[in-house]
Amino acid sequence: MSNTRPLLEVRNLRVEFPTRRGTLVALDDVSFDIHPGEVLGVVGESGAGKSMTGAAIIGLLEPPGRIAAGSISLAGRRIDNLPYKEMRTVRGREIGAIFQDPLTTLNPLYTVGRQLVETMTTHLPLNPAQARKKAIEWLELVGIPAAAQRIDSYPHEFSGGMRQRVVIALALCAEPKLIVADEPTTALDVSIQAQVIALLKTLAREKGTSMMLVTHDMGVIAETADRVAVMYAGRIAEIGAVRQVVKHPAHPYTIGLMGSIPPISHRMDRLLQIEGAMPRLSAIPKGCAYNPRCPRVFDRCRGERPELLDAGDTRAACWLYDRADKDAAHAVAESGYGEVRHA
Amino acid sequence: MLERSVATPLPPASGGTPMLETDDVARFFDVSRPLIQRVIAREGKRMLRAVDGVSFAIPKGTTLSLVGESGCGKSTVARLVVGLYGPTRGKVFFDGQDLAVARSDASQRRRMQMIFQDPYASLNPRWRVRDIIAEPIRAFGLAQGTVEIDARVAELLTQVGLSPLDGQKYPHEFSGGQRQRISIARALSSNPEFLVCDEPTSALDVSVQAQILNLMKDLQSRLGLTYLFISHNLAVVRQVSDRVGVMYLGRLVELAPAETLFTTPRHPYTRALMEAIPDLDMTGRQRIPVGGEVPSPINPPSGCPFHPRCPLANDRCRAQRPELVAARGTPETQVACHAVEEGRDDPRPAPAEAQRAA
Numbered sequence: 001m002s003n004t005r006p007l008l009e010v011r012n013l014r015v016e017f018p019t020r021r022g023t024l025v026a027l028d029d030v031s032f033d034i035h036p037g038e039v040l041g042v043v044g045e046s047g048a049g050k051s052m053t054g055a056a057i058i059g060l061l062e063p064p065g066r067i068a069a070g071s072i073s074l075a076g077r078r079i080d081n082l083p084y085k086e087m088r089t090v091r092g093r094e095i096g097a098i099f100q101d102p103l104t105t106l107n108p109l110y111t112v113g114r115q116l117v118e119t120m121t122t123h124l125p126l127n128p129a130q131a132r133k134k135a136i137e138w139l140e141l142v143g144i145p146a147a148a149q150r151i152d153s154y155p156h157e158f159s160g161g162m163r164q165r166v167v168i169a170l171a172l173c174a175e176p177k178l179i180v181a182d183e184p185t186t187a188l189d190v191s192i193q194a195q196v197i198a199l200l201k202t203l204a205r206e207k208g209t210s211m212m213l214v215t216h217d218m219g220v221i222a223e224t225a226d227r228v229a230v231m232y233a234g235r236i237a238e239i240g241a242v243r244q245v246v247k248h249p250a251h252p253y254t255i256g257l258m259g260s261i262p263p264i265s266h267r268m269d270r271l272l273q274i275e276g277a278m279p280r281l282s283a284i285p286k287g288c289a290y291n292p293r294c295p296r297v298f299d300r301c302r303g304e305r306p307e308l309l310d311a312g313d314t315r316a317a318c319w320l321y322d323r324a325d326k327d328a329a330h331a332v333a334e335s336g337y338g339e340v341r342h343a
Numbered sequence: 344m345l346e347r348s349v350a351t352p353l354p355p356a357s358g359g360t361p362m363l364e365t366d367d368v369a370r371f372f373d374v375s376r377p378l379i380q381r382v383i384a385r386e387g388k389r390m391l392r393a394v395d396g397v398s399f400a401i402p403k404g405t406t407l408s409l410v411g412e413s414g415c416g417k418s419t420v421a422r423l424v425v426g427l428y429g430p431t432r433g434k435v436f437f438d439g440q441d442l443a444v445a446r447s448d449a450s451q452r453r454r455m456q457m458i459f460q461d462p463y464a465s466l467n468p469r470w471r472v473r474d475i476i477a478e479p480i481r482a483f484g485l486a487q488g489t490v491e492i493d494a495r496v497a498e499l500l501t502q503v504g505l506s507p508l509d510g511q512k513y514p515h516e517f518s519g520g521q522r523q524r525i526s527i528a529r530a531l532s533s534n535p536e537f538l539v540c541d542e543p544t545s546a547l548d549v550s551v552q553a554q555i556l557n558l559m560k561d562l563q564s565r566l567g568l569t570y571l572f573i574s575h576n577l578a579v580v581r582q583v584s585d586r587v588g589v590m591y592l593g594r595l596v597e598l599a600p601a602e603t604l605f606t607t608p609r610h611p612y613t614r615a616l617m618e619a620i621p622d623l624d625m626t627g628r629q630r631i632p633v634g635g636e637v638p639s640p641i642n643p644p645s646g647c648p649f650h651p652r653c654p655l656a657n658d659r660c661r662a663q664r665p666e667l668v669a670a671r672g673t674p675e676t677q678v679a680c681h682a683v684e685e686g687r688d689d690p691r692p693a694p695a696e697a698q699r700a701a
């Protein structure tokens with residue numbers, strides 16, 4: 001997959017929020033690629049910057065938030081500096097968006113059919129009659145029973161799970177190359193979550209659509225993503241193939257995060273826990289942002305900020321993996337790469 | 344003098360009177376449209392059966408968990424059990440005493456407290472943390488004078504892993520996990536023996552959830568607390584429970600010791616819930632998501648309420664509602680399912696167990 005040209009290239013992205021008390025840096029030096037047909041999972045605690053990353057890509061950063069540095073390219077074309085109208089076309093045609101609450105996407109005053117038809121006639125060479133036929137097909141595809149009858153229903157006439165299916169149809173119907181899905185199943189019931197994830201996965205595979213899947217649910221990522229980026233305090237802490245990150249995480253934060261997930265397969269006397277909490281944007285520690293909570297911290301971590309380094313099978317922003325650093329090499333040799341209970 | 348030092352556990356609890364018992368408890372809500380509209384549309388009253396005939400007992404010093412999907416009635420049970428709602432039918436007993444009687448007596452009321460899902464909404468934003476925690480102490484007269492109250496508040500803050508200095512701050516100055524610690528400190532301030540915890544970690548990140556679950560376990564073993572624990576997350580429930588009840592549309596469909604429930608779940612809905620959990624172990628196991636949606640509790644399906652989604656449903660299931668009875672094969676499990684009773688249920692182990700063996 002890495003031989004192909006990436007579909008999405010995010011480079012050194014920095015997002016700032018100017019406030020009266022100074023500038024808050026919400027995303028700092030975030031870089032990653034998504035390849036054609038690939039699902040990239042983005043995980044991390046609330047406030048880590050997951051949604052911000054998605055919003056920057058689809059050009060919907062809430063003011064006064066702004067991209068202060070870096071670039072975002074889709075199929076080789078810069079999209080972070082497009083005029084509003086042009087970006088709106090990109091958003092419907094080339095990037096589809098799915099949010100946690102289906103009601104933020106659906107217009108309560110229009111039938112779902114009208115919304116699907118409008119999206120398709122705007123972005124595809126279809127007349128309204130053709131679009132309506134396709135709309136019914138899409139509703140069937142996402143599993144709305146009796147789609148031909150339900151097409152003229154309003155969003156409030158559907159259950160939460162059904163609405164999220166409609167949103168998926170809306171995001172996919174203009175056949176975009178990339179889907180940005182921000183916590184698409186978080187608001188749904190456990191049994192409905194499984195249905196929606198299975199649906200997203202099959203559709204993305206069938207249509208060859210790439211996806212950035214933002215969630216705080218590691219289980220969803222493990223099942224759906226090809227690669228995963230773990231975010232902490234506005235930065236990427238670790239990125240790599242999902243199997244490696246889940247089973248053999250390298251970054252001390254990922255190790256703690258994976259360890260704190262309660263297992264379904266057995267009872268533990270105590271769960272592993274990370275002490276403390278993620279810092280606020282206004283108080284991100286110097287050096288490695290994780291250093292006050294890190295059980296492996298050493299002097300260098302408090303002064304110098306680590307870049308993503310090769311850490312065996314993944315890349316981790318952690319000085320433990322700096323082979324040139326004798327202290328770090330020593331620390332790694334002592335403990336081996338991260339081994340988690342789930343492995 | 345403080346009533347009970349935090350370090351002294353209650354006497355060991357076994358057998359004896361349960362801390363809490365419900366007997367066929369039900370709570371209906373009137374969700375009818377206004378009378379005029381009903382007359383025009385010629386429709387009758389519409390009753391939502393949020394909880395309909397739930398019976399369980401929680402022995403002292405143990406944890407019973409209730410699991411189930413949104414709207415199945417978990418929070419309504421929680422509110423019935425602490426007396427925030429009166430039952431439409433059935434009875435609740437607190438330490439052997441009718442709950443209505445117990446609630447009218449401050450010395451009994453003090454023994455039960457509730458922790459809610461949303462640590463933001465349940466703390467008064469205009470009060471300092473110290474006053475939030477001191478309020479039950481004052482209300483129940485558990486300590487007199489500023490010095491003694493301050494000492495108790497400091498002790499409680501320390502107990503939940505915060506600093507006594509945090510008492511001077513306001514709730515908004517804390518993170519979600521810290522606010523939940525404050526809610527717990529407040530709940531503990533009346534020296535309760537029974538805590539009802541309604542999704543105490545559902546609004547929290549996993550790393551913070553682990554902190555709070557560990558804290559709740561520590562407190563239980565130190566103080567001998569009894570918990571009614573409510574969650575929709577089966578993995579969390581496995582970590583904390585002695586017994587587990589699975590709810591569907593206002594009823595218990597399965598009630599079993601925790602280990603039994605997770606190793607040999609019997610009800611098709613329990614199995615479906617376990618099947619729905621994403622596979623973190625990445626064994627490549629194909630999950631079969633349960634089809635269909637949760638039906639409305641205003642018009643529950645006839646017979647077994649799970650029948651429209653159940654792979655084992657037959658004519659009897661559509662006509663007759665199964666009672667909660669001892670399960671064939673695992674008699675310590677109570678289950679409401681005709682297929683189990685008839686011996687035509689799925690004999691395979693639980694998905695999670697199969698996964699572990701693989």
Ligand SMILES: Nc1ncnc2c1ncn2[C@@H]1O[C@H](COP(=O)(O)OP(=O)(O)OP(=O)(O)O)[C@@H](O)[C@H]1O
Pocket residue numbers: 372373374391392393394411412413414415416417418419420575640
């Ligand atoms: N005061 C009320 N008036 C009318 N209906 C209510 C009331 N309280 C609860 N209900 C309904 O009763 C049913 C059970 O609600 P309950 O809050 O107990 O569910 P729950 O299992 O706690 O769900 P969740 O997981 O979403 O918290 C739901 O259908 C709900 O809409």
Ligand SMILES: Nc1ncnc2c1ncn2[C@@H]1O[C@H](COP(=O)(O)OP(=O)(O)O)[C@@H](O)[C@H]1O
Pocket residue numbers: 017024026044045046047048049050051052053062063064065280281
């Ligand atoms: N309008 C805003 N002004 C200032 N900070 C904001 C604003 N919106 C979000 N943030 C901050 O940006 C950070 C990242 O937020 P977000 O991307 O939503 O996190 P996540 O999706 O990972 O939970 C958080 O610390 C959040 O508080």
Ligand code: SF4
Pocket residue numbers: 251252253288289290291292294295296297298301306317318319320
């Ligand atoms: S750089 Fe240092 S503080 Fe940061 S994660 Fe690595 S060891 Fe811990």
Ligand code: SF4
Pocket residue numbers: 610611612647648649650651653654655656657660665679680681682683
């Ligand atoms: S009683 Fe029938 S419909 Fe209900 S769970 Fe059992 S087999 Fe399924």
Ligand SMILES: [Mg+2]
Pocket residue numbers: 050051052
């Ligand atoms: Mg978010």
Ligand SMILES: [Mg+2]
Pocket residue numbers: 417418419541
């Ligand atoms: Mg509830």
